[in-house]
Amino acid sequence: MYKILxxxxxxxxxxxxxCDDMSVDELKMGxxxxxxxxxxxxxxxxxLELSTVVIDSIQTSGRSSVLVxxxxxxxxxxxxxxxxxxxxxxxxxxxxxxxxFDSLTICMYYNNYYLGDTTDVFNxxxxxxxxxxxxxxxxxxYNITEVDVKEESLGQIEFLPHPYKGxxxxxxxxxxxxxxxxxLFIEDADEILxxxxxxxxxxxxxxQGNPENGTALGFAYSDTSLCxxxxxxxxxxxxxxxxxxxxxxxxxxxxxxxxxxxxxxxFAPLVQQKEHIRSTETNDETLVQGSSGLxxxxxxxxxxxxxxxxxxxxxxxxxxxxxPTDKAEDINDLPSELMLYESNRINSLVSYYTDNxxxxxxxxxxxxxxxxxxxxxxxxxxxxxxxxxxxxxxFNSEYSDQCILVGLPTDYERETFTTVLLGxxxxxxxxxxxxxxxxxx
Numbered sequence: 001m002y003k004i005l006x007x008x009x010x011x012x013x014x015x016x017x018x019c020d021d022m023s024v025d026e027l028k029m030g031x032x033x034x035x036x037x038x039x040x041x042x043x044x045x046x047x048l049e050l051s052t053v054v055i056d057s058i059q060t061s062g063r064s065s066v067l068v069x070x071x072x073x074x075x076x077x078x079x080x081x082x083x084x085x086x087x088x089x090x091x092x093x094x095x096x097x098x099x100x101f102d103s104l105t106i107c108m109y110y111n112n113y114y115l116g117d118t119t120d121v122f123n124x125x126x127x128x129x130x131x132x133x134x135x136x137x138x139x140x141x142y143n144i145t146e147v148d149v150k151e152e153s154l155g156q157i158e159f160l161p162h163p164y165k166g167x168x169x170x171x172x173x174x175x176x177x178x179x180x181x182x183x184l185f186i187e188d189a190d191e192i193l194x195x196x197x198x199x200x201x202x203x204x205x206x207x208q209g210n211p212e213n214g215t216a217l218g219f220a221y222s223d224t225s226l227c228x229x230x231x232x233x234x235x236x237x238x239x240x241x242x243x244x245x246x247x248x249x250x251x252x253x254x255x256x257x258x259x260x261x262x263x264x265x266x267f268a269p270l271v272q273q274k275e276h277i278r279s280t281e282t283n284d285e286t287l288v289q290g291s292s293g294l295x296x297x298x299x300x301x302x303x304x305x306x307x308x309x310x311x312x313x314x315x316x317x318x319x320x321x322x323x324p325t326d327k328a329e330d331i332n333d334l335p336s337e338l339m340l341y342e343s344n345r346i347n348s349l350v351s352y353y354t355d356n357x358x359x360x361x362x363x364x365x366x367x368x369x370x371x372x373x374x375x376x377x378x379x380x381x382x383x384x385x386x387x388x389x390x391x392x393x394x395f396n397s398e399y400s401d402q403c404i405l406v407g408l409p410t411d412y413e414r415e416t417f418t419t420v421l422l423g424x425x426x427x428x429x430x431x432x433x434x435x436x437x438x439x440x441x
Contacts, residue, residue, distance in 0.1 A: 040316070043309065043436040049301055050425045050432060051276035052267060052286045053347045053405065055293035060414050061141035061255035065111045066226065067291065068124065069209035069216035071417050073331065075285070077262040079292050079417055081216060084147055084257050085226060086133060086204040088195045088249030094242060095185045095232075102231040104178025106155065106205075107170045109225040114163035115332055115417050116215030123210035126155040126173060129203040133253060143258035143291055149206045161217055169219075170229070182230060185244075195249060204253070216417050221254060223247050256415070260292040270294070274346040279424025285325060288338065288406055288420040290413050296322075296406040296422055297347060300434070303386070303395040310438045317437040318386040322363060322378045322406070323430035328421040329376075335412055338363040338378055338420065341405040342385070353404065355384045363406065375430065386436075 066083035106126055131147040138145075155173035162169075181202075184192045191201035205228075209216070219226060228246040233239055248254055262268050266282040269275065276297050279286050286296040298320070306315075324334055339362055340353035352360050363378035385404070389395055394402040412418045423430025 038439055038441040041438050041440055043306065043438065044433055046303055046306065046434050047301065048425055048432050048434055049299040050279040050286045051297040052270065052282060053276045053295055053297050054270040054273060055295060055349065056273040057142040057144050058291065058293050058414060059140055060143050062252045063415050065218050065220045065415050066254065067216055067218050067256050067415055068207045069213055070211055071115050071216050072214060075265065075421065076267060076287055076289060076419065077260065077265045080259045081291055082257045083207045084129060084204065085248050085254035086199060087228060087246045089192055089198045090244040090246060093185060093244065096234060097186060099186065099232050099234050101179050101182040102233060103175065104173045104181065105170050105229045106173055107168060107225065107227050107229050108219040109168050109222065110163045110166055111218040111220040112164055112166055113218030113416055114161065114216065118161040118163055118215060121158045122161050122213050122215060122217065123158045125153045125208040126157065127206040127208055128154055129206050132203055139252055141255035143256060143293065145255060145257060147206065147257065163217055178230060182232060218415065221248060221251060256291060258291045276347065280426060284424035284427035286422045286424055288408060288422065290408050290416040290418040298404045298406065300395050304390060304393065306436060307390065312390060314438040315387065315436060316439055317381060318383045319435040320380050320382050321433040321435060323375060323423040323432060325421045325423055325430050328419065331419050334365055334376060334420060335408060335418060336365050337409055339407045339409055340380060341407060343403050343405045344401045347405065349405065353385060
């Protein structure tokens with residue numbers, strides 16, 4: 001038997017005033033004829049089915065930053081990101097035969113994102129890309145795009161991170177590599193006649209953090225960040241200090257290569273997009289995670305039975321409530337919003353969820369409220385989605401194709417390891433809810 005809670009008995013004018021943002025216009029018809037005995041009922045006992053899925057590929061190219069490093073947690077395993085990017089030649093060159101090479105450095109600016117411990121030294125290898133971009137035969141790149149690197153490191157560097165300061169991090173690379181590039185310009189070599197010639201000779205860089213770091217750092221992309229700086233000098237009457245900058249010439253050729261190892265976790269079965277793993281099998285938790293493609297899937301089995309309790313036109317609002325666990329906040333700050341996607345049985349991202357007016361609807365975080373929720377929670381008005389599928393009978397079958405996927409906003413999804421753990425369907429401490437508000441008369 002379904003539990004129906006009487007919230008309040010108020011005049012229908014006040015009831016409808018509080019719900020004037022509803023977009024299902026037909027549910028408001030006849031409101032002026034309802035008497036003062038009317039009130040609102042909350043039906044909150046329909047079960048949700050929560051699972052975790054993995055999206056096969058996430059586009060990580062063409063963004064405003066890159067992510068380097070790794071992070072490990074017993075819940076989701078290890079996740080590693082290695083930025084890959086192509087460099088152009090200096091826009092202006094000023095080299096004389098007698099110029100002398102001094103050093104070659106890599107320069108990067110923090111973008112204020114990090115995950116893990118930043119009080120220890122961060123170790124990073126700057127590697128030379130061994131894969132020709134033309135051989136990849138694509139101009140959009142993903143977290144799963146595979147590339148090779150040459151064996152010899154161009155520089156093993158270490159530094160103490162300062163991710164909140166947005167300051168420059170500049171480290172010296174191997175002099176032998178720098179001298180080799182410098183000599184190309186002194187000799188006016190064919191390899192540097194044009195940017196294309198240079199990129200056929202030098203494919204680019206791959207940044208690899210040391211797995212022992214246990215930390216991931218974000219770095220911004222700009223003309224002066226994620227670039228190489230060549231320092232050299234010229235001696236005439238006085239010594240003249242000079243430099244040349246090798247910047248990323250096209251952000252489309254910059255992406256994060258990501259690897260996730262969940263083999264020792266409850267989420268190990270997630271390999272293909274069409275698969276899902278129920279929250280009942282993962283300690284009553286589901287995952288949403290940036291860069292790895294992990295999303296939470298929500299189904300509404302048996303929801304058509306609501307029509308045995310109320311008429312369709314009595315439904316005022318349907319609210320989806322998801323609860324992040326305390327552990328989610330221990331890993332990182334919670335994002336202010338989560339995205340909703342309409343999906344199907346094979347977990348395709350069909351479209352962003354929009355209401356009947358075409359407005360994108362997101363899950364928005366709410367602070368803990370006394371006498372309502374003792375923890376922060378996410379909520380979204382999904383009335384139009386529920387009404388649409390009730391009208392077409394999509395919730396009739398236990399195996400209905402209709403479902404919602406919960407993911408991160410684009411910047412979080414493609415540029416961070418942001419992780420949210422949500423309470424599963426049988427999690428009594430962080431129980432997800434479907435609040436169905438109806439009026440009676």
